[in-house]
Amino acid sequence: MSTDIAPTSRRRMIAFVVGVAAVIAFITLRLIVAAGDHEPLAVDVWWHDLMVANLNDALIIAAWVPAVVGGTIGMIVVGAIFIAWLLWRGREGMP
Numbered sequence: 001m002s003t004d005i006a007p008t009s010r011r012r013m014i015a016f017v018v019g020v021a022a023v024i025a026f027i028t029l030r031l032i033v034a035a036g037d038h039e040p041l042a043v044d045v046w047w048h049d050l051m052v053a054n055l056n057d058a059l060i061i062a063a064w065v066p067a068v069v070g071g072t073i074g075m076i077v078v079g080a081i082f083i084a085w086l087l088w089r090g091r092e093g094m095p
Helices: 007-035 042-053 057-069 072-092
Strands: none
Touching: 042 057, 057 072
């Protein structure tokens, strides 16, 4: 009997471990926020103070882009584009 793991099984295991780690990280962060009486995290306070102290158009755009792209509408658009791209790539290899 061989102890080698098939490459497909290895990829699945890596994906599973990454997924479990992401869930644990999310739950931990959620508990930290809840334990802090739902106050902003230190990095969020730092970012806000940085934006207020150095208010200029370039930094406003730098803060606005992630808000739009990471927002609900932005994620729907990004998701739709990504799905369309995957479908297009999948059909490229079909006879």
